[in-house]
Amino acid sequence: MAYLQGSCPIVKKRQLTPTIFDFTLSCPQMAQQAQPGQFLHVKVDGFSLRRPISICRIGKEESTLRMVFEVRGEGTAALSQLREGDQVDLIGPLGNGFPLLSPDKKVVVVGGGIGVPPMLETAARYGSNATAIIGFRNQGAVILEDEFRALGCDTRLATDDGSAGFHGFVTQLLDQRLQEGKPDLICACGPAGMLKGVVKLAQEAQVPCKISLEERMGCGVGACLVCACKTVKDGREIFSHVCKDGPVFDGNEVVLE
């Protein structure tokens, strides 16, 4: 399939927390091709490198894609200043997303912090058959909880400090969930430490597990080889590339450090 690039207008902008923004972009062709877990490579005026941002929701009928991002540095800060009607130069949809099982399968999605947004479209496919386990630093950082609930997902919230939901980590909630019964698939996105814990639990419970990784990117399409991540293929450690081989990998093949 051809790669798409285009200038796409922001049709809706929301601010979810003091540092997290939510853009809905009108991009008809990209929206038709997009799958949960794929990402957009976003140009920010004045910066030489594009910023990879996951697709949070796909509006096939509305021809929109939604991305939710946190201001982390100068590029995302500049991006957050854009307004409704402004154009954003995007390449996408890029990378391999989460596997698409039949919607009646039992799927657990696990998101930590800014790793939560890509899990929303993934959970949407399974609706009430999905368990959404989402974790944040504190109550002020909680995003998208109501949307997981609105999709009918069995939504379980954790915060590190206990200011909302369960006091603890998403891995503890995942452990509980796995004791209730074996799901068909676990999908996760979040910090490396969290992913490590998720993969370990999945392996113990012998449940297939897919995780979405982050690495700094250049091209975003597999041509420059900068986005290396360590994986094991045929018993051998090699550097795969997050943009092209991922960002979603099998939990068993990634070497998380």
Place this chain on the structure above:
Amino acid sequence: MTSLKVSIAGVTLKNPVITASGCCGFGQEYDKFFPMERLGGISMKGMTLLERQGNPPCRIAETPAGMLNSVGLQNPGVEAFLEKELPPLLGRDVVKIANVAGSTIEDYCGIAERLDSSAVDMLEVNISCPNVKAGGAAFGTSCETAGKVVSQMRRYTTKPMMVKLSPNVTDIVSIAKAVEDAGADAISLINTLLGMRIDINTRRPILHNNVGGLSGPAVFPVAVRMVWQVANAVKVPVVGMGGISKWQDAIEMMMAGARAIQIGAALFSDPFTPVKVLEGMEDWMERNGVKDINEIVGTVQPW
């Protein structure tokens, strides 16, 4: 009608725009944006005799008007190149340039020998990779070793050899002359300039390799200067690169003395850069009554 056709070391390119090594894989990725036939040539990822995994991440850092990379020549090795990467390019109307790197002269010769009977149109001898410890740039920073690599390789290949120079030297002209004397059919420059960025919060270099190669618009004036100096000193054709991101840059680089140009980092911010550069060049030629792009090569009138 304007003619964009150029000839480098006996190889004809339908236009002077080439995508730069390490920035366009083995040609397949950007082919999904626009057909590779639009390009004069593609210079493929630097290859070594045996597979290399490259450096651990992080391998890229943003800089003002550019970027640093420290990929460290991750590549599948020459055999896998011939088996998997080259076949899909057969029958595609674009000049195929194999970028060759090694840590010993024997490595360079081994690859040259292996590629001699292949469909590759030209070798680009990379004696300028700043990201591998032994070799690469080590060869490109002394006239003696630079010349030796080229003269030894000559014995193993009938393919045209374009030697890619490192800008990390005090006297680029003497290196250029040394490789020309040793039998280079063309010279390309510049590879990346060695640079570094530090994360002030962690007090750690951003790149795991600590240092990496700078490219992008930031290096353009350095590249123009070096191309100009080298083109004035050698007889073989010069291919210019370093920071080209728009058609004006391409014209400027050719006026400095480049017969063709390569585009690297600019692909990352705009994958259509090569196409836009070509269209811009053609427009400019028409507006200025330039019928043949070769007319402008080296036409800068120094004060």
